[in-house]
Amino acid sequence: MASSGGEAARTRSRPVDPRLLRYARASRGFFLAIGVIAALQTVTIIAFAWLVTRAVVDAIAGAELSGTLLALAGVVAVRAALLWAREIVAARAAARVEAELRSRLVAAVGRLGPGWLAGRNSAQLAVTAGRGLEALDAYFGRYLPQLVQTVVATPVLILVMWWADWISGLTVVLTIPLIPLFMVLIGLATRAVQQRQWETLGRLAARFADTVRGLSTLKVFGRQHRAADSIRRLTAIYRRETMRVLRVSFLSGFALEFLASISVAIIAVTIGFRLIDGSLTLLVGLFVLLLAPEAYLPLRQVGVQFHAAAEGVAATDDVFAVLDAARDAAAPARAAAVPGDGALVLDGLRVRRGDRLLPPVSVTATPGTVTLLEGPSGAGKTSILAALRGAAHGEGMATYGGADVGGLAPSTWLAWAGQAPGLVAGTVAENVTLGDDAPDADLVGRALGLAGAGALDAERELGVQGAGLSGGQAQRVAVARAFYRHLRGFGPVIALDEPSAALDAATEADLWASLRALADGGATVVLVSHRESARAIADRIVRLDAAEVTA
Template structure:
């Protein structure tokens, strides 16, 4: 019969995660093994006490010293068990923190493009529940896997000098429990994986529904969604019950196998007491420790199913921290400070780009140069490639062909984090975190003092509004600034840019979702920010681009015209068509 060995073999990737905290894992094994040793010593003492009292008519004074030793051994065992459990909790906590940090660092390294290809709900489920599922595997199953081999060997070392026959019976009956566990467990592993994948998809769908609840209500689709949620939940219920069914059957089989094995030992000992001169004290000692011989394997079986849930969850964790989510960004160590550089121009030289998995070139032979302290605006219809240019500048992606030069340096040779320290980004939809207004502004500079934050807010024309709130800068704004209007959210983003005070500003249609009046006000404030800075601006309305020093007109991933606002209008080309259509 072929059952899957990998079901119980420790996952190499999980073992790799244990290596940084291997001392704790070793201590768990040592305390577990030592606790078992004290159990054996306690049983040895107890069998002598009972033998002396009941067969040799010894009094309390005769066995008092043995009872004291028994109590000391029992207390030592209890302390060791407590230490084992304590360090198991410490081990799992350390590894979970370690894994979550790795996932977050990998997501940061892989960039927005890779993250956007994943379902947010699945990532969240993996980061929280997925990592938590490793508790039982790391804290119980994995140590027990080692102890279930070590403790029976320790018991055999005690038993063989006392009674060779019982030792042989132990060896013969020992494989019964692992055999049943593996046979049942191989089926459970598949069902655990299916259950985990269903849970991940269900969480991802719930997350999508919560994000789109307004749209669903507007289109009166909530009833359809509820029906789908009911179906998904029912599938998860069925798969969970299938796992539990195997777990209950497994527990029953393991208990029966353990009980029968102990019964065999008891019958063998009883018969020898009746028909031979086998010493009662040795027989009693063996009967006391017989359940302890099978206990580690029973505990391994009890933690097996929970451990396999952890393995199923870890597969997704391993995917997130593996090279499958590797960023296309080249690692580089060159630190860069734009302010201290002699040549501060930004130049695209014959840039081509196509997104992963697609052969379509979204940028074709793009070449332009943005000089220091100038405003370079990009215009064009949706899909022209403007946002791709921004992503290249932010080093979220890298060109397939061509070079991006920052002064005398190739952008790919500059450390991505170091490069971004020179940039303030004003996106179309700035993300505000659940927390206070103060926290959200200070994301731009966590070390900024309160006076600097106030100055930035005043420059962004939002200070008076903030002070009108009951808690001022300590006002909670909800998830993604839910308690603020679109204009107020954009002004918080503008305050971030003022606080960061970077020499380069990249603005990707920062006012496209605002009404004309609010947009006009915010753009005036933005142009104050743009003073003495190198600005790359994507725009779609006339008054946001007419002040630009250079306007680059894009169409179908290509640059088709370049010039100032007045120069482009005189040419009566595609730019003029966009302006007249109000779709620049």
């Protein structure tokens, strides 16, 4: 991660983060198209200035203007068409890059696993994937096209001015560096305040999500008003940060416009004096004077559009940080092919929970057996299952079929159900077949029956987090999901964490019978339970205590 952090720090000072080209391939064609459009726009700018100059000079001389005016109308039409084309290209590129980065972000979070996600602000990640990436519309629609226009147009316009009148060209060369200098100074201030605003928005999202999640508990203890006050304070901070960003933006706009106006005025004054003394012709003087504002305009607009795109830039920093982390994590363990059926072996596995390192566990679970983990709360039973599915970090060895489980995607070998059912809005069947692209309706019914939920209608609609079911029903649907994954061949190892906590004795007995039957059919079952009745189906019992682990 150190290398990624250093790379991120280096790229913050660059106009375009090179990681954009690496992670968003759609942006490569965008830069090529915008470059071509910028070159054509530069030609139309020069042609427009020359034709206007020609028309004014011919009008003073009393010459025919129809040809010049017709050409001028054509140039105006072409310039308008190029602006339209730039908007279309930018809008399409923004949509494609947003979709690509969002897809890569979700895939990266999946690769990093729940253990990594547990230590992150999930609400802020959601804001980044949503509003943050949507802010790329301004980044691609305004900032990047203007940046490319500046790179292409500014040197060409300066060269044309120098060719027509070297004094005016020299004036531009001497004064134009002031604009990027002030842009850098103001940009550093803008990035700092914009980053604070973005971080405040992330904290606000996290606080709001936590408050909604625990609203019932807060209500019971009469603390809902304190939570609301906390959100109100964060909202006020976010409002102040937003106003600070706007103040810096207005200040930078004024500074850039002032510098450009003074520079153009200097050129205009020198041209005026030379027109008076006859050392410069009207044709050259007017042509150079019309080009002068256009030479400064791209740089000024880059500074203005940078502020409009600052939120998108901040969001991409967060996205790239996640993608870099996923890339670094994938490098050492690109590894392991998913093995066939085999033994699950834990050899001195010590799970780390915060600052606490749990005692080592050594156990072997083989196909056709039920391994029971029991012990008091806090002994580490749930932590063992968390380490197997990548939701907790551990020391020691954990292998399945001879392959390190750290190099295997849990979805390819583990059928798991935890203490929280983890249901989603949708039908019961959709919750049971979650993650299966080709659901098997017959297996859904069988899995529900094995879990003691055969009486539930598979087409019954559930609300958010499985609303509409009792606690025991929700738990049985979660167990049915694990059974379904095993029956579909997705999870040879079944790991259940307190699956009977909300069940009555009769339903619990049926569940134990189902587990025994699945084990006899070749499943490797790892069961966490404090129920004494679970011992009846266990082939091996591992006792975990807070101070020591015995088997």
